[in-house]
Amino acid sequence: MRIALAEDEALFRQGLGSLLRASGHEIVVSAADAEQLLAEVVDARPDLVITDIRMPPTHTSEGLTAAIRIRRLMPDVAVVLLSHHVDAQGTVELLTAGGHRIGYLLKQRVLDFEMFAGVLERVQAGESVIDPEVVASALTARRERRAVDSLTPRRLDVLTLMAQGYSNARIARELVVTEAAVARNIALIFETLGLPQDPDIHRRVLAVIEYLNR
Incomplete structure (x- = not known):
């Protein structure tokens, strides 16, 4: 897959990018913030966008907002959101955005890279995958x-x-x-x-x- 990766933590971005390249994927965008992601993603035309929800400058929902804008501009692009913690607002807005080819995972899932890579494949193929912990939290709430x-x-x-x-x-x-x-x-x-x-x-x-x- 051609992947656009947005993550403000440089070591995490570089490490994940290396793992994805080793798995045969091409990183066409490697962005440190949502603004850079939005500036480069249209020309890059990736198959999949991976972005952290919290990005500079406020570290609140810049990544989420960028993902929603990307889906509006390019409805067929798959999107996987990452977060350190269960983000209730992110869950609501992501599901409200609707559509298919959407993923939302906690960052800790990347540690099991085989599982994580499988989720990317499923989302790119048309599925929507929400982290079980996020679903459980939403149902409890x-x-x-x-x-x-x-x-x-x-x-x-x-x-x-x-x-x-x-x-x-x-x-x-x-x-x-x-x-x-x-x-x-x-x-x-x-x-x-x-x-x-x-x-x-x-x-x-x-x-x-x-x-x-x-």
Whole structure:
């Protein structure tokens, strides 16, 4: 396969690139950040993109955002995302992007390179492969967040308007309350749904998804 590899940790990128070349693959892009990946991937026309979710400059979701943009530009390109930790937001956005030929693995899986290489082949062939640990975490989180049914009527009203994409200011106007009151209710919604403040979790998105999946 012709592979585009994006990883800001130089040793990891070089090591993985060497293993892939030794397995007969061609590395057509070796990028240290998402910006470089996006700049080179269209001309390189790879069969598969491997990218870390967290990339410079903020080390949050640059790699994920780049992967989604690449799939929109080149829908037939296979994409495998890597992450050091289970990333709930990444799971939601990846699955929302939909389609086929998508993989999401924890970086530790690369240690079993034979398994990892097999996943790359499966994804490039048309399958979608999500790390079992990520799936288990998502299912556990979903069960825990059934608490949406215990929200008070007012908080359910707020969540309903959130699901319509309204800002706090618009919700306040709709319910004829202050923005401060809306913010308090949203904080209590997050608490009820078991969504602690975490840079890896987009709590507003997950709260809305739980509401829509009631």
